[in-house]
Amino acid sequence: DTAVSQTPKYLVTQMGNDKSIKCEQNLGHDTMYWYKQDSKKFLKIMFSYNNKELIINETVPNRFSPKSPDKAHLNLHINSLELGDSAVYFCASSPQADTQYFGPGTRLTVL
């Protein structure tokens, strides 16, 4: 009965590849998010998605694209991976624009 789940947990890939991370929530929340946590532990929001409205953090490169097939899923596609993309990516969901519940994270390593 996992609330927010992500796959894969670990992702190791070569520079230049394209990869996807999947997120699912079974909490019935309306809003989902993607965060990037770098090696210094900073948590930076990348996207939020609410009722088909996508809010983008303007500092996120357009190589990153979220895709939401339905309210319970928000996937993250990354094209042309770079070394600096290495980080832990967290999906989260919330019933309103406050309390957020995080997924277990995906550790991405770009070689």
Next chain:
Amino acid sequence: GENVEQHPSTLSVQEGDSAVIKCTYSDSASNYFPWYKQELGKRPQLIIDIRSNVGEKKDQRIAVTLNKTAKHFSLHITETQPEDSAVYFCAAPTGSARQLTFGSGTQLTVLP
């Protein structure tokens, strides 16, 4: 842009002592202030939150205080235990989309 500042970045205390972490925010419209705990290799988890209509909230050994006039809020942990060791994040909603902006985190170490 709107930001949330958190201090200190690291904090070491002896087991049984108290720990206090402080955050300031700049968006005067912020009205919700959560605190998250992230253990090593785990996800951030909500431990306590406070809304702007109250000044203090307690849950066993943890408490949060809010000063809206000064735009700061603090996390207080009493009788610390080794399992309290983790990174703690404060957050506040900012911007027109009211998305949570997180502080930079505090690494708390409780020494046995």
